Amino acid sequence: MRRLLVLLVSLALLWCLWWAAASYGLRQGVTSLLQDRRAAGWQAEARLVQSGFPLRLDGRLEEVALVDPTGGSGLTADHVALSAPAWWPGFVTLDLPETPMTVTLSGQPFRLRAQDARMNLRLHPGTALELESATVEGRQFLLSTAQGALLSGDRASLVAVQQATDPVYDLRLETDAVTPGDVIRAMLNLPADWPRAFDALALRGSVGFDRPVDRAALDGVPPQPRLIAVDSLDVRWGEIQVGGEGRVTIDADGIPTGTVTLRLARWQRLLDLASDTGMLGPAPRNQAQLLMGGLANIGGQDGDLEVTLAFADGQMALGPIQLGPAPRILLD
Structure with missing residues (x-):
């Protein structure tokens, strides 16, 4: 019973670490995308709010603005919701x-x-x-x-x-x-x-x-x-x-x-x-x-x-x- 309990606790900890790593990767991916667009001269703004633990990776991008002033193209929206299963983002x-x-x-x-x-x-x-x-x-x-x-x-x-x-x-x-x-x-x-x-x-x-x-x-x-x-x-x-x-x-x-x-x-x-x-x-x-x-x-x-x-x-x-x-x- 003790071994089973140790195994379950270990698996839970590993899952928590996996979810945290995947959630961090999602945040970094969004941040990198915005930074790349800004470096290219775009207006790139969005605020990411994350949730979904423990089974999903959910994110809500609020006040989204992706605008290319040179090419005259862009997208603005109140929000965009992202969602993915935690086991495969x-x-x-x-x-x-x-x-x-x-x-x-x-x-x-x-x-x-x-x-x-x-x-x-x-x-x-x-x-x-x-x-x-x-x-x-x-x-x-x-x-x-x-x-x-x-x-x-x-x-x-x-x-x-x-x-x-x-x-x-x-x-x-x-x-x-x-x-x-x-x-x-x-x-x-x-x-x-x-x-x-x-x-x-x-x-x-x-x-x-x-x-x-x-x-x-x-x-x-x-x-x-x-x-x-x-x-x-x-x-x-x-x-x-x-x-x-x-x-x-x-x-x-x-x-x-x-x-x-x-x-x-x-x-x-x-x-x-x-x-x-x-x-x-x-x-x-x-x-x-x-x-x-x-x-x-x-x-x-x-x-x-x-x-x-x-x-x-x-x-x-x-x-x-x-x-x-x-x-x-x-x-x-």
């Missing part, structure tokens, strides 16, 4: 606040508000911390600017899961009742009876990289894409229906090779809509009519249009039409 959950967050891109501020918004990161055990999977999801979200609402919806989910041990990730985007806001509807000059929400907005595919996505990706040049595959694309909004699939490989210089097939339903009706709303004048309408009519004769049926965007030898073409040099796909 590499399973991290980030809970975002239900109060509005401000995301700035290229100097343009956007306000994001969502219920149950969460990011789950799963890292392989080991010092490299290679990404196993990542999930971003939320309910009842609203993205807006000072001019008004841009996008809202009942649910959105983006999932990336690693294939076996390769640096290739399966991607899945799923949404419910995504609704473009008044700003977008006004920009497109849509008629009042146009449906408010998308009937469908979903994507399945995969992306592969030249090396593992791990902690080393935070320093220097990030892993570069070597494969982009679209297994299925389904976009339906009123009379707009777009589908597609494709597969493109990318060499070390960022030059893509492969094809992407796109299908557009009732393209003639869409041209009528663009003309009625003033997006296309008479001359551009006639040019678009000739171009899309010619493509429809090559691929398409029953008023639908199917075209292939091809990448080869550094050039790209839409069906038989040469479009010029293909863009290089490189991450800075």
Whole structure:
């Protein structure tokens, strides 16, 4: 009995030491991140409050501000909650606040508000911390600017899961009742009876990289894409229906090779809509009519249009039409 008691006390002490070390590592990681951003000229502020003993490592970052004044990008939030099981801190959950967050891109501020918004990161055990999977999801979200609402919806989910041990990730985007806001509807000059929400907005595919996505990706040049595959694309909004699939490989210089097939339903009706709303004048309408009519004769049926965007030898073409040099796909 004495030996058992000694063993239990020893295990408890070891666990306490492990939790303390892991909690210290969390604090140091947050501190190092903020210090690195400050050294790069950013405004980087957050106050960390830790809890969760004995089974979890919980942290709450309050008054978060990460702003790059040079690049015009940043994030501010009332708080962000971090949580991970104490036995493996590499399973991290980030809970975002239900109060509005401000995301700035290229100097343009956007306000994001969502219920149950969460990011789950799963890292392989080991010092490299290679990404196993990542999930971003939320309910009842609203993205807006000072001019008004841009996008809202009942649910959105983006999932990336690693294939076996390769640096290739399966991607899945799923949404419910995504609704473009008044700003977008006004920009497109849509008629009042146009449906408010998308009937469908979903994507399945995969992306592969030249090396593992791990902690080393935070320093220097990030892993570069070597494969982009679209297994299925389904976009339906009123009379707009777009589908597609494709597969493109990318060499070390960022030059893509492969094809992407796109299908557009009732393209003639869409041209009528663009003309009625003033997006296309008479001359551009006639040019678009000739171009899309010619493509429809090559691929398409029953008023639908199917075209292939091809990448080869550094050039790209839409069906038989040469479009010029293909863009290089490189991450800075």
